[in-house]
Amino acid sequence: MEAAELRVGFVGAGRMAGGLARGLLRAGKVPASSILASAPSDKNLDAWRESGCRTTHCNLEVLQESTLVILATKPHVLPGVLQEIRPAVGPHHIVVSLVAGVTLQTLQRAGAMVFARGSGAGDEEASLLKNLLSSCGLCEEVPESYINIHTGLSGSGVAYVYLFAEALAEGAVKMGMPGGLASRIAAQTLLGAAKMMLETGEHPAKLRGDVCTPGGTTIHALHQLEKGALRATVMNAVEAATNRARSMAED
Ligand SMILES: NC(=O)c1ccc[n+]([C@@H]2O[C@H](COP(=O)([O-])OP(=O)(O)OC[C@H]3O[C@@H](n4cnc5c(N)ncnc54)[C@H](OP(=O)(O)O)[C@@H]3O)[C@@H](O)[C@H]2O)c1
The missing domain is CATH 3.40.50.720 (NAD(P)-binding Rossmann-like Domain)
Incomplete structure (x- = not known):
């Protein structure tokens, strides 16, 4: 048809x-x-x-x-x-x-x-x-078993990304940049990174490694994110949303 x-x-x-x-x-x-x-x-x-x-x-x-x-x-x-x-x-x-x-x-x-x-x-x-x-x-x-995982990854995931964008922008505000400009740059940064992932098909770990100059700014920042357990926290968030979607489906 x-x-x-x-x-x-x-x-x-x-x-x-x-x-x-x-x-x-x-x-x-x-x-x-x-x-x-x-x-x-x-x-x-x-x-x-x-x-x-x-x-x-x-x-x-x-x-x-x-x-x-x-x-x-x-x-x-x-x-x-x-x-x-x-x-x-x-x-x-x-x-x-x-x-x-x-x-x-x-x-x-x-x-x-x-x-x-x-x-x-x-x-x-x-x-x-x-x-x-x-x-x-x-x-x-x-x-069908992926449907609730998709909710945890993408449906609810947009909210985690907004939270991350907000935190990025607030970091810049803390360092003296006006909020509106910081928000726009944060959004553009997320868009650029997302496009790179889709267009290159590379694993995000590879893309992240590519922008880490030895001894440079990025690796210093990443060290702070690792200390704050960003990856484990985000994985926990996806798990929590998936489990919630599963229990809602059973209601
Ligand atoms: N869990 C999530 O995160 C999430 C997020 C977004 C959407 N969703 C899913 O998407 C679906 C729709 O969400 P939505 O945000 O689009 O809701 P919505 O904006 O409230 O729209 C619901 C629509 O259903 C209509 N409706 C109510 N009773 C009806 C009936 N008996 N027969 C036919 N239509 C009826 C409403 O009519 P009126 O126009 O007259 O009010 C309205 O047009 C939901 O199943 C929801 O689970 C889920």
Whole structure:
């Protein structure tokens, strides 16, 4: 199935759904007229209509009108929604549930998404989804057991990176640089380092070694980070978020 003739439906039209739809539209993957979103109120739907998408208050209509159905309600609403739409789900549907832990910013910008398929989803469906979601950033298919780890690494991980960026900038403020400038330089530094990792494919330890002049400034700074157990602390953070996501999935 070509993405051009694909009709995409969203059940739930909030931040996650909106971010994904904007990514699809911006990449020209699907015309706005082929997107239909449902939500109980018009609170979020107004913005969808402004971008040319179709909207409804009826979840079943989304099932009737769409092939790719993206479930994007809050988790506590989902069981009721599933009960409501289950009778309308047919073999031609590809139903995707957005994974808890992927933030809007992850979807829109530094996109890193993973998905796992259910037993009814074949290669064609997986490659269609990958093609669509890739327009919003990096997208890889993974075994389901990686989904919660992805939450700990990337979904929640953006918050660790913000914390690190804040600390970088505050170090510069402490040494006398204005805060706004320090924040912009910190963000640019993270962006440059992230690009190097993706573009070279090198292990981060190698890239880090490459910028350490013997006896220079960087190795002196890294020694302080090692004394503060930065690596062990970040590993603990990923572990804690993954375990939390696992226990939430069991609730
Ligand atoms: N755990 C995490 O870190 C994390 C982070 C972000 C997102 N997520 C996941 O992403 C999903 C959506 O999050 P979000 O931030 O986009 O939420 P959101 O902005 O609150 O949007 C939820 C949407 O669902 C709609 N809705 C409520 N009840 C519904 C029903 N019965 N039928 C259809 N739609 C209904 C809401 O309608 P109204 O427009 O009328 O309010 C709203 O459009 C959640 O499953 C969440 O777990 C997880």
